[in-house]
Amino acid sequence: MDRFRIRGGLKLRGTIEVSGSKNAALPILCAALLTNDTLTLRRVPRLKDIENLLKILAELGAVSDRRGDGTVFIKTESEANSVASYELVSTMRGSFTVLGPMLAKRRHARVSLPGGCVIGVRPVDLHLKGLRALGADIRLEDGYVVASAPNGLRGARIYLGSSNGSTVLGTANVLMAATLAKGTTIIESAACEPEVEDLCRCLVSMGARIEGIGSPTLVIHGVDELHGATHEVIADRIEAGTFILAGIAAGSEVEVANCKPEHLTAIFDRLDAAEARYRIEGKSVFCYGGAPIRATDVTTYPHPGFPTDLQAQWMAMMSVADGVSMITERIFQDRYLHAAELMRMGAQIRRDGPICIVRGVQQLSGAPVMASDLRASAALLVAGLIAHGTTIIRRVYHMDRGYENIEKKLSALGADIRREEDRGAGAGDDASEAA
């Protein structure tokens, strides 16, 4: 197991490239199960989660070939095995979206329930509700979802909202299933995240008929079959947002390049309120550090609201802001494991249920800290970059799930960050998943 050693307080300067989106690429790779033709995907990030999903898809008969330039060719060659085991699905929640495609194409599937994770209870009731509405027979057996539709799925009107908003992967699952259903499906309260939009665009290039892309009402006219296609995955808005916050917190001038600023409007709104200095130019965001950041409240919401996947990194930045800010987590109410670790570095944070109050301090100080999930590790990284002294972040495998070449990218900006082997006690005792 690896850890990062970061010497903080150095000014970052230069250009950092954003990779393809992990959370867009995951369901799009699952879409390969909807056809027997080859799906060619460009800008697929080289990440642990992608590697794991490709293994799961290989078990399910989809053979892939990955090139050095980020292109993945994937083709379903066998439909003999439709069982996605607990051992595989429990490593990553994103793999639960093999269910909808297999059910639609093979008419049956047995997929392990993903289970809970460190950011809180994460049910799949909406996924199952949507697939049932399409006519699937679904039962739970020994921790598995056993789904079948011997006569095929049929279109329906489905409401997919919950008290916490829409569901990203639930929308992806039901949407993919509906592409091959008989008749028309209307998904209301569909997730509007850019990753869902990207999936829709890929499905359309495979022959799916979808209206309302990017809106909360998706209308899917089922077709008899889908075919191969070539699709480029969108830029990772969460990776971009992490770099923007790091650039503002620790930079002098950092260009976050090759991103889609239009996917980050809520972040810019909050940065404006914080009086942060940045400039958008085409696909680049130029971030300027050095100026004081005003303490600014955020509340996480489904897109286009402030993303829960940037809440931890925002908290790291707020821990050295001028004043007191309030952070409210409305998507995953327990997603605050990073708060205690930030406090080990001198942050002043008080939590009351879904709310954290952050009192900005002059300076954080480096400390040994433990990453608990992917975005928590990103927050500790931002904190480590701005802290005085040395920070050791343990369990960086969480980071490797969602950030491609992070230490190389940051080193190129002048950060002092090194990956080293962690032989410490308890280094290998946790493999909980979150993303």
Ligand code: EPU
């Ligand atoms: N929910 C239900 N029932 C369901 C599904 C979801 O009540 O059947 C609730 C959840 O408990 C949560 C809310 O709905 O309160 C939203 O969850 P959602 O289903 O949208 O989350 P997800 O699809 O499982 C994806 C991302 C997460 C990201 C969330 C929210 C992937 C692989 N994961 O998860 O990404 O936080 O959407 O935007 O796309 C990450 O990348 O670090 C990560 C955790």
